[in-house]
Structures are given as C-alpha cells and as structure tokens.
Amino acid sequence: MRLAAAALVLAVGLAGAAAAPAAFDWRLPAGVGPPLVPADNPMSAAKVELGRRLFYDADLSVDGTLACASCHEQKHAFSAGVALHPGVRDTPARRNAPGLANVAYLSPLTWADPAQKALEGQLATPILGEHPVEMGMHGQEAEIARRLSADPCYRSLFAAAFPERRGEVSLETAGRALAAFERTLLSWNSPYDRARRGEAAALSDEARAGEVVFRRAGCATCHSGPNLTDGAFHVIAAPRAGDLGLQEKTARARDTGAFRTPSLRNVALTGPYLHDGSAPGVRMAIFAHDSAVDRLSQDDAAAISAFLTSLTDRDFVENPRFALPREACGKARTN
Ligand code: HEC
Numbered sequence: 001m002r003l004a005a006a007a008l009v010l011a012v013g014l015a016g017a018a019a020a021p022a023a024f025d026w027r028l029p030a031g032v033g034p035p036l037v038p039a040d041n042p043m044s045a046a047k048v049e050l051g052r053r054l055f056y057d058a059d060l061s062v063d064g065t066l067a068c069a070s071c072h073e074q075k076h077a078f079s080a081g082v083a084l085h086p087g088v089r090d091t092p093a094r095r096n097a098p099g100l101a102n103v104a105y106l107s108p109l110t111w112a113d114p115a116q117k118a119l120e121g122q123l124a125t126p127i128l129g130e131h132p133v134e135m136g137m138h139g140q141e142a143e144i145a146r147r148l149s150a151d152p153c154y155r156s157l158f159a160a161a162f163p164e165r166r167g168e169v170s171l172e173t174a175g176r177a178l179a180a181f182e183r184t185l186l187s188w189n190s191p192y193d194r195a196r197r198g199e200a201a202a203l204s205d206e207a208r209a210g211e212v213v214f215r216r217a218g219c220a221t222c223h224s225g226p227n228l229t230d231g232a233f234h235v236i237a238a239p240r241a242g243d244l245g246l247q248e249k250t251a252r253a254r255d256t257g258a259f260r261t262p263s264l265r266n267v268a269l270t271g272p273y274l275h276d277g278s279a280p281g282v283r284m285a286i287f288a289h290d291s292a293v294d295r296l297s298q299d300d301a302a303a304i305s306a307f308l309t310s311l312t313d314r315d316f317v318e319n320p321r322f323a324l325p326r327e328a329c330g331k332a333r334t335n
C-alpha cells in the first residue's frame with residue numbers, strides 16, 4: 001500500500017512538471033492506499049466527470065444502442081446481471097462481464113489476457129474489438145470524435161478535462177477519461193472491510209465462521225489480498241469447448257482452460273458466475289472448482305456463502321457519484 005502511494009506521488013510529480021495537478025481526493029478510508037495511476041493520465045475531477053458521462057453514453061457504439069453501462073450496471077456492482085450480454089446487433093458474447101469494483105487495483109485485466117495491463121488500453125476491446133464484436137466501432141475511430149465533438153456539452157467537458165491538449169476530442173482522450181472514471185469505482189465499505197477497520201459488530205457470526213472455512217478450505221490461496229484475487233491464472237476445472245482461456249494467448253498446453261482468479265468483492269451481486277456465466281449461483285461457482293468438490297460439505301459451502309455476502313458494499317452500488325449523471329451529454333443509454 002505504501003509503495004502504491006509513493007508511486008502515485010511519483011506519477012503525479014512526473015506528469016505535473018509544468019503545472020502540478022491538484023491532488024485528487026480518492027475518498028479512501030484510513031489504511032487503504034490509492035491505486036497506481038499512469039504518469040501520462042493523472043487524475044482530475046473534470047476528467048472523472050467526463051469519463052462518467054462517456055461510460056453511460058450509447059454513442060460510443062456503432063448503432064447507438066450500447067453503452068459501457070449496458071454490460072456493466074451499477075446495481076450489479078458493474079457486472080452485466082446476465083450470463084453473456086450480447087454486443088451490438090445481438091452479436092453473441094463469449095464471456096461473462098466481470099464487476100468493476102476496485103478494478104483500478106487489478107492487473108492483468110479481463111479473464112485470460114496477460115497483455116491487458118492498463119484500463120486505458122483495455123478499452124479498445126469493447127469499443128473496437130471484433131472477437132467478439134461488442135460496441136462495433138472497428139474502423140470508425142474518427143466517427144467517435146465526430147459524434148462527441150458535435151455536442152457543445154462534450155466540447156466544454158473535454159476542454160475542462162484536457163486543458164493541456166486544448167480540449168482535444170478523440171478516442172484517445174475519451175479513453176483516458178473513461179479510465180479515470182473507472183479508477184474511482186472504489187469499494188471499501190462492505191461489512192468485511194468495516195470489521196477489518198475495527199468495527200467488530202459489522203460482521204455477522206455466520207460470516208465470521210464462514211471466513212474460517214474459506215481459509216481452511218484453501219480458497220484464500222487464490223482469492224487472496226484486499227480484492228480476494230491473486231491476479232494469476234489457474235485451471236480450476238476441465239475446459240469447456242469453445243474457450244481455451246489463457247492458452248489462446250500463450251499457445252502453451254498447460255494454460256488450456258486457465259482463467260484469472262476473479263475478485264470476490266460484491267460477489268453476491270455479480271452473478272451469473274465464471275468466465276462463461278455458466279454458474280447461476282455462488283454455490284454452483286464454488287462446486288465448479290474440481291478441487292473443492294471432494295473437500296467441501298454443503299454446510300461448508302453455506303458458511304462460505306455467508307462470508308462472501310459480507311463482501312457486499314451497499315454504498316458502492318448506491319453511490320450517486322457512479323450513477324447515470326442527471327444531465328447527460330450525447331445519447332443516453334438505451335437499455
Ligand atoms: C457487450 C457487453 C460489454 C460492453 C458494451 C462493455 N463491456 Fe467491458 N467487459 C465485457 C466482458 C464480456 C468482459 C470480459 C472480457 C474477457 O475477459 O474476455 C469485460 C471486461 C471489462 C473490463 C475488465 C475487468 C476486469 O476485472 O479485469 C473492464 C475494465 C471493462 N470491461 C470496461 C468496459 C468499458 C469502459 C466499456 C465501455 C467502453 C465496456 N467495458 C463495455 C462486456 C462488455
């Protein structure tokens with residue numbers, strides 16, 4: 001944590017050689033360090049506000065039907081709430097959309113791609129990607145800039161967010177603003193967090209007992225650290241046809257069916273589960289781990305589920321700062 005804070009100071013220091021940006025207020029509880037921020041995309045309130053509008057804007061999709069928020073809904077802790085959310089024109093999806101709580105701390109990003117290191121770069125996948133098509137903007141980068149700059153509301157937001165680039169409206173600046181907004185999607189106020197900060201009463205006895213089972217059963221070897229993920233790839237079950245996971249990127253046989261350990265923050269709200277959304281409930285997801293099947297009783301699974309419920313942060317899913325802005329620029333999301 002201290003390292004992250006030091007790196008942030010360094011990042012801001014480098015980027016702000018000419019005019020130091022005002023320190024960003026992360027609104028973090030005591031003892032939680034801020035996430036790393038790339039030196040060339042320092043945080044600012046104006047950038048975050050722009051990113052939030054863009055996150056809810058369906059004009060980022062080719063036919064104006066899909067916003068980021070269509071597949072990343074706040075009430076589902078910014079997951080989709082369905083197993084596989086189709087892309088534009090009902091293009092079938094391959095994978096389940098993960099929640100975005102504390103995504104600023106995660107690297108690599110996505111289920112099975114070690115090259116996805118930063119939020120700025122990840123955006124190309126939904127906006128421009130073709131396997132699968134999500135927002136369908138491949139080859140239409142200039143169209144995004146055209147649509148956004150046609151709107152006076154956006155022109156003033158870009159001007160406030162990117163004074164050093166004279167308010168340039170482009171896919172690149174839009175992506176930087178989106179990444180800045182995503183970095184603010186912080187979830188540190190679940191009963192689990194409050195108990196760790198010394199509020200013993202925040203955690204129910206069931207959840208406390210469940211955490212003991214969670215650790216005894218070895219869950220925390222992979223679901224470790226503050227976000228309950230080691231950020232590493234593991235094979236937990238025989239791969240299913242059609243998705244070879246990490247092997248698709250590395251071509252190594254031992255990576256067949258390996259996926260990144262998902263964070264368990266707000267997991268009670270992020271179902272359906274697993275990379276393909278094949279587990280409708282948390283218990284099914286637990287029993288989908290081959291190693292867990294032999295060792296866990298139904299009682300153990302119930303105890304663990306009670307613990308996992310303590311990772312639900314109501315403040316996160318109800319925080320108006322993350323919601324659809326009351327006054328949107330561009331085209332509001334349509335579903
Ligand atoms: C059609 C649905 C859809 C849309 C629209 C969409 N996403 Fe996603 N998102 C997904 C899916 C599916 C994944 C997982 C992809 C994978 O791992 O292969 C994902 C993964 C992510 C991740 C990685 C999260 C993690 O835990 O590593 C981020 C960040 C993200 N999306 C942000 C965005 C942003 C920002 C937008 C808008 C520009 C967006 N998404 C639009 C479906 C969508």
Ligand code: HEC
Nearest residue numbers: 217218219222234259260261262273274275285286292304
């Ligand atoms: C060897 C590492 C490892 C261990 C040990 C492990 N998990 Fe997982 N867990 C994963 C991976 C990898 C996935 C994603 C697999 C996939 O999508 O195919 C996952 C998925 C999950 C999910 C679904 C989350 C989501 O958002 O889709 C839950 C819930 C879960 N694990 C809970 C547990 C519990 C409880 C235990 C202990 C009984 C446990 N895990 C042990 C690696 C592990």
